[in-house]
Amino acid sequence: MKTTVSKRMTFCAGHRLYNPEWSEEKNQSVFGPCSNPNGHGHNYVLEVQVTGPVDAATGMIINLKSMKQVIQQEIIDKLDHQNLNSDVDFLKGVIPTTENLAAVIWEILDSKFGGEMLSRIILWESENNHVEICR
Amino acid sequence: MKTTVSKRMTFCAGHRLYNPEWSEEKNQSVFGPCSNPNGHGHNYVLEVQVTGPVDAATGMIINLKSMKQVIQQEIIDKLDHQNLNSDVDFLKGVIPTTENLAAVIWEILDSKFGGEMLSRIILWESENNHVEICR
Amino acid sequence: MKTTVSKRMTFCAGHRLYNPEWSEEKNQSVFGPCSNPNGHGHNYVLEVQVTGPVDAATGMIINLKSMKQVIQQEIIDKLDHQNLNSDVDFLKGVIPTTENLAAVIWEILDSKFGGEMLSRIILWESENNHVEICR
Amino acid sequence: MKTTVSKRMTFCAGHRLYNPEWSEEKNQSVFGPCSNPNGHGHNYVLEVQVTGPVDAATGMIINLKSMKQVIQQEIIDKLDHQNLNSDVDFLKGVIPTTENLAAVIWEILDSKFGGEMLSRIILWESENNHVEICR
Amino acid sequence: MKTTVSKRMTFCAGHRLYNPEWSEEKNQSVFGPCSNPNGHGHNYVLEVQVTGPVDAATGMIINLKSMKQVIQQEIIDKLDHQNLNSDVDFLKGVIPTTENLAAVIWEILDSKFGGEMLSRIILWESENNHVEICR
Amino acid sequence: MKTTVSKRMTFCAGHRLYNPEWSEEKNQSVFGPCSNPNGHGHNYVLEVQVTGPVDAATGMIINLKSMKQVIQQEIIDKLDHQNLNSDVDFLKGVIPTTENLAAVIWEILDSKFGGEMLSRIILWESENNHVEICR
Numbered sequence: 185m186k187t188t189v190s191k192r193m194t195f196c197a198g199h200r201l202y203n204p205e206w207s208e209e210k211n212q213s214v215f216g217p218c219s220n221p222n223g224h225g226h227n228y229v230l231e232v233q234v235t236g237p238v239d240a241a242t243g244m245i246i247n248l249k250s251m252k253q254v255i256q257q258e259i260i261d262k263l264d265h266q267n268l269n270s271d272v273d274f275l276k277g278v279i280p281t282t283e284n285l286a287a288v289i290w291e292i293l294d295s296k297f298g299g300e301m302l303s304r305i306i307l308w309e310s311e312n313n314h315v316e317i318c319r
Numbered sequence: 320m321k322t323t324v325s326k327r328m329t330f331c332a333g334h335r336l337y338n339p340e341w342s343e344e345k346n347q348s349v350f351g352p353c354s355n356p357n358g359h360g361h362n363y364v365l366e367v368q369v370t371g372p373v374d375a376a377t378g379m380i381i382n383l384k385s386m387k388q389v390i391q392q393e394i395i396d397k398l399d400h401q402n403l404n405s406d407v408d409f410l411k412g413v414i415p416t417t418e419n420l421a422a423v424i425w426e427i428l429d430s431k432f433g434g435e436m437l438s439r440i441i442l443w444e445s446e447n448n449h450v451e452i453c454r
Numbered sequence: 455m456k457t458t459v460s461k462r463m464t465f466c467a468g469h470r471l472y473n474p475e476w477s478e479e480k481n482q483s484v485f486g487p488c489s490n491p492n493g494h495g496h497n498y499v500l501e502v503q504v505t506g507p508v509d510a511a512t513g514m515i516i517n518l519k520s521m522k523q524v525i526q527q528e529i530i531d532k533l534d535h536q537n538l539n540s541d542v543d544f545l546k547g548v549i550p551t552t553e554n555l556a557a558v559i560w561e562i563l564d565s566k567f568g569g570e571m572l573s574r575i576i577l578w579e580s581e582n583n584h585v586e587i588c589r
Numbered sequence: 590m591k592t593t594v595s596k597r598m599t600f601c602a603g604h605r606l607y608n609p610e611w612s613e614e615k616n617q618s619v620f621g622p623c624s625n626p627n628g629h630g631h632n633y634v635l636e637v638q639v640t641g642p643v644d645a646a647t648g649m650i651i652n653l654k655s656m657k658q659v660i661q662q663e664i665i666d667k668l669d670h671q672n673l674n675s676d677v678d679f680l681k682g683v684i685p686t687t688e689n690l691a692a693v694i695w696e697i698l699d700s701k702f703g704g705e706m707l708s709r710i711i712l713w714e715s716e717n718n719h720v721e722i723c724r
Numbered sequence: 725m726k727t728t729v730s731k732r733m734t735f736c737a738g739h740r741l742y743n744p745e746w747s748e749e750k751n752q753s754v755f756g757p758c759s760n761p762n763g764h765g766h767n768y769v770l771e772v773q774v775t776g777p778v779d780a781a782t783g784m785i786i787n788l789k790s791m792k793q794v795i796q797q798e799i800i801d802k803l804d805h806q807n808l809n810s811d812v813d814f815l816k817g818v819i820p821t822t823e824n825l826a827a828v829i830w831e832i833l834d835s836k837f838g839g840e841m842l843s844r845i846i847l848w849e850s851e852n853n854h855v856e857i858c859r
Numbered sequence: 860m861k862t863t864v865s866k867r868m869t870f871c872a873g874h875r876l877y878n879p880e881w882s883e884e885k886n887q888s889v890f891g892p893c894s895n896p897n898g899h900g901h902n903y904v905l906e907v908q909v910t911g912p913v914d915a916a917t918g919m920i921i922n923l924k925s926m927k928q929v930i931q932q933e934i935i936d937k938l939d940h941q942n943l944n945s946d947v948d949f950l951k952g953v954i955p956t957t958e959n960l961a962a963v964i965w966e967i968l969d970s971k972f973g974g975e976m977l978s979r980i981i982l983w984e985s986e987n988n989h990v991e992i993c994r
Binding site: 201214215216279281282283286312314316 | 725726727728729730733773778782783784785787
């Protein structure tokens with residue numbers, strides 16, 4: 185039996201899908217309107233799941249308050265109301281697809297939570313599309 | 320008794336709130352992170368409501384298929400995956416707040432539906448913020 | 455100032471949009487796939503709103519328990535898991551569009567609640583389409 | 590044409606519906622399990638709507654940041670994680686039904702926003718029940 | 725670490741749960757109102773998940789546009805606005821429970837996506853009931 | 860391939876997070892406002908998942924009607940409109956965190972469904988926080 189606690193948070197950001205090694209035509213054919221030159225954006229929803237033993241004294245896997253603080257400082261404060269192509273240090277050179285964005289978020293949170301506590305993240309780009317990463 | 324039919328559609332777009340007649344500082348103090356220089360974006364949800372008599376032969380106020388087509392052609396195709404500051408003819412010179420964006424959408428749809436059929440539009444910028452215009 | 459209490463309930467039903475005075479072709483051209491011969495169906499969501507003075511002793515406009523009971527008995531029990539074209543007495547001869555279905559529900563509930571207490575009903579046929587009737 | 594801006598916020602609280610002037614039996618018969626002696630609670634959702642002219646310089650009816658701040662300070666900070674029967678000054682002696690709670694919230698926000706800007710509040714006690722107050 | 729991309733789509737359909745080898749009574753006792761003779765229907769929500777390596781050049785596991793196209797052509801176009809008991813080739817002889825419907829959808833999509841890319845499908849029959857199939 | 864059926868149900872309850880072996884100060888520092896002396900409450904959402912073979916005659920893993928009945932009798936009827944600190948036999952001495960509440964619900968449902976049919980439960984305390992238990 186595994187027990188997992190999950191926190192949902194949101195941010196909005198701008199982005200454009202564009203591979204600089206490709207022609208404009210190839211970018212349009214692969215990424216479609218996501219490649220429009222002046223960019224667009226989304227309300228992202230991020231769910232972070234941590235799995236582990238429940239502490240007998242607190243009845244918690246992890247204090248949701250500190251879990252929220254980590255996600256706020258490490259992810260939301262860095263991404264919210266930013267342009268993912270130009271404004272975020274840890275996204276430099278990354279094509280900001282949901283897959284790539286989720287991979288970078290995973291890496292940061294995994295190192296912060298440590299001990300393989302991070303078990304899954306889910307990142308929604310819209311109500312119809314999302315990406316999950318899990319161990 | 321009034322009967323109203325409502326259609327919900329979605330689009331995503333990028334924007335930046337910025338008044339060119341103000342200093343950078345004033346923009347930041349009024350618009351906060353919505354004024355960040357490289358822009359951000361949202362998944363917008365648009366609900367369009369039409370009020371009128373129900374046709375006895377069809378049992379409809381308006382055919383939802385043609386209602387959807389009008390909204391698609393006049394609004395969604397023009398806004399989806401666009402940058403609201405630079406890419407949209409009918410938003411030139413407009414600060415793309417939700418209020419202003421809704422006002423422009425209202426004007427377009429009101430002229431297309433005619434006869435004061437359009438009774439309300441609701442435009443969500445996020446799950447927590449929306450603007451409504453009604454007669 | 456007006457105070458309104460609202461109850462949301464759900465039912466599922468089958469239907470087909472079809473005007474028997476029209477040819478098959480005209481039905482297809484007006485109703486599209488909603489006119490497919492063997493019918494389809496929906497999960498309907500019904501929201502019922504009652505407006506009135508708040509009773510000082512109970513702090514309520516109307517007891518939600520009895521409000522729910524009326525909607526359950528008069529509407530949900532008659533429509534849930536039924537075919538709207540053939541199984542429901544009060545829909546005989548009615549083309550079961552959302553507008554017509556809402557009109558019949560309004561009439562029934564208005565007579566049950568009485569005194570112009572019923573102020574609005576909202577009937578969703580899907581997450582993207584709904585009909586409202588209000589005074 | 591009227592333009593309205595709406596902010597959605599949440600809080601959780603405990604309560605018990607109980608009229609001290611009635612017997613235990615009468616309370617149970619009117620309020621049912623909502624009257625259970627040790628109380629229960631809800632995740633409340635509050636939507637606040639303000640209607641008015643759109644400022645030409647800002648493109649806003651009211652700055653959502655300050656609108657949120659007012660709701661946070663005046664309502665959420667006072668109600669969140671509190672017991673509505675015992676912990677809240679402005680609810681002393683009030684049976685905390687959704688109607689009564691909404692009425693008190695309306696009164697506070699109406700005096701804070703002033704000028705009849707407040708046009709509607711909607712208070713959900715659960716996904717199926719809500720109360721609205723509007724002018 | 726596994727990365728998964730997910731697409732949500734919707735369709736509506738009619739159905740009746742009925743085992744022709746059983747008496748009417750047995751059908752009613754097992755399936756209840758789902759077995760009513762003239763059928764009913766639902767708004768189905770289908771989520772399709774594909775797991776695999778992220779392509780370095782595109783930043784994608786699979787292009788969501790083509791993923792959506794496959795689901796649209798193979799599933800939605802065949803099921804939307806249809807009667808699941810009579811109108812769908814690949815459901816002939818199948819009792820259209822959510823489990824059976826999901827199994828048939830899995831089989832079709834698994835053969836289309838190939839290479840064990842399909843990792844999970846989730847099929848909601850209503851907001852309260854769903855079926856999942858995963859490897 | 861595994862097939863899973865899932866049922867979503869709701870209840871509301873009051874609670875207070877408090878470890879009686881700790882000082883008031885330590886309780887406040889660990890649990891924050893969740894430890895406020897007079898308690899608060901939530902609308903809980905419970906999703907129960909059962910995994911197993913699909914019966915060829917019924918097309919079901921388990922009859923949702925009986926699955927719902929078990930959850931109603933064993934969990935919802937015991938928790939709905941109750942105070943989790945004082946009113947529920949099987950929570951005596953348990954700090955009612957979402958983790959602990961989920962663990963107790965798991966234990967009860969696992970023994971009722973038997974045969975390792977129960978594969979996962981998900982318990983939401985709010986739209987942003989939930990706990991999952993799975994095998």
